[in-house]
Amino acid sequence: MSDRPAQGLRERKKAKTRALIQREALRLFREQGYAATTVEQIAEAAEVAPSTVFRYFPTKEDLVLVDQFPPFVEALRAAPRELNPVQAVRVTMRQVLDAQTPEERADSVEREKLMLTVPELWAASLDNIRGVMATVRDELAAREGRDPGDPEIRNVTGAIMGVMWALWFDWAKDPSMEVVEAFDQALAHLDAGLPISRGDQSPG
Amino acid sequence: MSDRPAQGLRERKKAKTRALIQREALRLFREQGYAATTVEQIAEAAEVAPSTVFRYFPTKEDLVLVDQFPPFVEALRAAPRELNPVQAVRVTMRQVLDAQTPEERADSVEREKLMLTVPELWAASLDNIRGVMATVRDELAAREGRDPGDPEIRNVTGAIMGVMWALWFDWAKDPSMEVVEAFDQALAHLDAGLPISRGDQSPG
DNA sequence: TCCATTTTGAGAGTCTACTCTCATAATTAT
DNA sequence: ATAATTATGAGAGTAGACTCTCAAAATGGA
Numbered sequence: 001m002s003d004r005p006a007q008g009l010r011e012r013k014k015a016k017t018r019a020l021i022q023r024e025a026l027r028l029f030r031e032q033g034y035a036a037t038t039v040e041q042i043a044e045a046a047e048v049a050p051s052t053v054f055r056y057f058p059t060k061e062d063l064v065l066v067d068q069f070p071p072f073v074e075a076l077r078a079a080p081r082e083l084n085p086v087q088a089v090r091v092t093m094r095q096v097l098d099a100q101t102p103e104e105r106a107d108s109v110e111r112e113k114l115m116l117t118v119p120e121l122w123a124a125s126l127d128n129i130r131g132v133m134a135t136v137r138d139e140l141a142a143r144e145g146r147d148p149g150d151p152e153i154r155n156v157t158g159a160i161m162g163v164m165w166a167l168w169f170d171w172a173k174d175p176s177m178e179v180v181e182a183f184d185q186a187l188a189h190l191d192a193g194l195p196i197s198r199g200d201q202s203p204g
Numbered sequence: 205m206s207d208r209p210a211q212g213l214r215e216r217k218k219a220k221t222r223a224l225i226q227r228e229a230l231r232l233f234r235e236q237g238y239a240a241t242t243v244e245q246i247a248e249a250a251e252v253a254p255s256t257v258f259r260y261f262p263t264k265e266d267l268v269l270v271d272q273f274p275p276f277v278e279a280l281r282a283a284p285r286e287l288n289p290v291q292a293v294r295v296t297m298r299q300v301l302d303a304q305t306p307e308e309r310a311d312s313v314e315r316e317k318l319m320l321t322v323p324e325l326w327a328a329s330l331d332n333i334r335g336v337m338a339t340v341r342d343e344l345a346a347r348e349g350r351d352p353g354d355p356e357i358r359n360v361t362g363a364i365m366g367v368m369w370a371l372w373f374d375w376a377k378d379p380s381m382e383v384v385e386a387f388d389q390a391l392a393h394l395d396a397g398l399p400i401s402r403g404d405q406s407p408g
Numbered sequence: 409t410c411c412a413t414t415t416t417g418a419g420a421g422t423c424t425a426c427t428c429t430c431a432t433a434a435t436t437a438t
Numbered sequence: 439a440t441a442a443t444t445a446t447g448a449g450a451g452t453a454g455a456c457t458c459t460c461a462a463a464a465t466g467g468a
Contacts, residue, residue: 038454051417051418059455059456085400126323127323149374152400154390155370156398158367159367162363162367166359189355190359194359213434214445244424253446253447264424
């Protein structure tokens with residue numbers, strides 16, 4: 001097993017082809033919808049053979065799916081111990097979002113919107129969603145010194161994810177929304193116990 | 205006139221056929237998985253032609269999907285005004301679940317598990333999920349005299365749904381769980397502001 | 409340059425959800 | 439009983455994701 005030097009022309013070309021296919025796919029999805037776009041069209045747009053598309057992306061769904069959460073989880077792990085779960089997620093979220101370049105963010109936006117909009121993709125991300133949820137829960141459990149199966153931890157995790165999803169859904173409908181700020185405020189609200197500001201009728 | 209049902213033989217037979225097809229489908233899905241079950245197999249099991257299956261259920265997914273939420277929303281609307289959003293949902297949830305017969309509950313359980321487990325179905329229920337979320341949010345907004353677009357209402361709705369989903373996911377893995385009780389406790393926990401019982405480190 | 413390895417295109421082929429048509433059978437009305 | 443309506447079965451057909459094979463082309467190493 002000799003280790004290769006740097007990336008040769010071959011590797012670079014592959015990466016380029018892969019990126020090209022994906023870019024064209026996303027463009028077509030955006031322009032004419034996911035279901036209405038055939039793999040053949042994507043191949044044509046990227047000027048490769050349909051079989052080549054499948055060589056790079058085992059399924060059509062994979063053209064959209066990207067695990068964007070590993071960095072998040074890593075950052076969460078590094079969050080200050082003195083923060084409670086919600087605060088930790090809040091800080092981490094802001095940090096991760098702030099670190100993105102405008103281009104990266106635009107790209108994420110595009111993908112997220114497709115995910116939240118197209119049933120097939122929402123489906124394909126089921127595992128992803130479950131995985132993220134499980135990972136966040138495990139991490140929060142560890143931070144709090146609790147068992148990962150602890151209902152309280154599960155509830156907190158669920159509430160955090162739920163607040164974020166609700167925001168995502170809203171934002172998919174109104175992309176002009178200031179996501180970073182909105183995320184922060186939403187998590188702050190959750191951290192404060194979700195008070196309804198004016199008419200507090202019955203305290204917890 | 206005899207107390208024969210208002211429907212003629214034709215209608216009754218149709219209902220029966222429909223139920224039979226669906227029952228066999230669910231059985232096969234449970235036994236060998238959703239994707240691994242072809243419509244042809246379902247037709248064979250129900251002793252009808254494949255085309256007949258499609259006559260009753262436009263798509264394979266429709267064999268599983270049922271809107272179970274209208275009754276929930278209706279009940280939510282009727283919940284006492286003095287309850288806060290979380291309490292209202294909690295009471296409603298308990299009420300709806302308690303009202304189910306064991307058979308109904310077993311049936312729901314089966315469907316829910318499929319929904320949470322099978323990507324295609326999770327996908328098909330996207331609209332449903334979004335709809336439920338929107339409806340619950342609108343209802344909560346109305347209860348609180350707030351605009352449906354209010355972020356605070358969105359957050360509360362998201363947290364409620366998130367807590368419930370988290371529970372569902374856990375329960376899909378461990379069906380022995382006492383769902384009704386667990387739901388109640390989870391919402392109670394949320395209502396209390398999601399405290400982590402032992403080590404409260406830093407209040408909001 | 410020459411050879412070995414890898415990538416690609418072309419295209420035939422599979423699988424399965426789903427559609428359509430039409431003849432036959434079952435049900436209902438008269 | 440007979441005619442009209444409706445449901446069903448049989449089966450051919452479509453679409454599109456995905457697989458497989460093989461020869462040609464591109465690339466890397468010598």
